Amino acid sequence: MKGLILRLEPVIWFFFGSGFLIGCLLFPATIFALGIAAPLGWVPAEALAYDRVAGLAASLPGRVVLLAMLVFPLWNGLNHLRHFAIDLGGVKRDLWIAPLCYGAALVLSLGALFAVVRL
Amino acid sequence: MARAAHPETMGPRRPGPTRTAPPMMPPKFPMAGRYRSYTLFGACSPAFVISSLILLRITWALGDGEAAWSEVLRDLRHPLSLLYHGVALVAFLYTGWRFFIKLFGKSQPPRIGPFRPPPAAAFPPMLIAAWVVASAAVTAVAWGLVL
Numbered sequence: 001m002k003g004l005i006l007r008l009e010p011v012i013w014f015f016f017g018s019g020f021l022i023g024c025l026l027f028p029a030t031i032f033a034l035g036i037a038a039p040l041g042w043v044p045a046e047a048l049a050y051d052r053v054a055g056l057a058a059s060l061p062g063r064v065v066l067l068a069m070l071v072f073p074l075w076n077g078l079n080h081l082r083h084f085a086i087d088l089g090g091v092k093r094d095l096w097i098a099p100l101c102y103g104a105a106l107v108l109s110l111g112a113l114f115a116v117v118r119l
Numbered sequence: 120m121a122r123a124a125h126p127e128t129m130g131p132r133r134p135g136p137t138r139t140a141p142p143m144m145p146p147k148f149p150m151a152g153r154y155r156s157y158t159l160f161g162a163c164s165p166a167f168v169i170s171s172l173i174l175l176r177i178t179w180a181l182g183d184g185e186a187a188w189s190e191v192l193r194d195l196r197h198p199l200s201l202l203y204h205g206v207a208l209v210a211f212l213y214t215g216w217r218f219f220i221k222l223f224g225k226s227q228p229p230r231i232g233p234f235r236p237p238p239a240a241a242f243p244p245m246l247i248a249a250w251v252v253a254s255a256a257v258t259a260v261a262w263g264l265v266l
Contacts, residue, residue: 027167032258035208050185054188073167
């Protein structure tokens, strides 16, 4: 498992860097709009209508942006969490943390792909 | 105070002929000196995972239909959800500040293919401009001003 993870490091670090870029560029405004402004009623109701939002998400650019916003920050967060756990608790726990983090990232990425395809 | 690091950290594959001192964690780790920002940066990583999972749930609900979408909007009004999103917004802004301003320029390779990257000082203004444009675009779409 350790050898496989070492061979995949370039791919993982590509996802890690892309996750920072996409997460930091797009998530603050998304979190503000969907997680704070919409629940507080600051966003017009017609802008949150199902037909409009589903239509935007199901368009080709919408699917691409959604998939990027789902997959890259997920890999970023889980890879960063793995290294954070090593920093705080020692490298020995990496025996189970690395497979757990990357396994979860892989499964959730496939789930994200399925969720975007079925829109 | 310094404490013992894991003895295998930075250890050679085979034991050498001489004994070396056991590795020690830096005395200021994790929350003093320059380690504080490093540790806070790492502590923001769960926000990336949780926010992606929330977005996955939203995407899934959009695929399920109008009733599921209404349920998601109702769940987003929960006080715990509002609290989480407030904390997550701070975490993303801090990560963005550290990544765009402090790290991005320094982490560039000497060459990108046949090209040399721009000087490190050029990255923060470019990335901040990209962030402003991206945030304005997301806000305009969310408010229904465009599309």
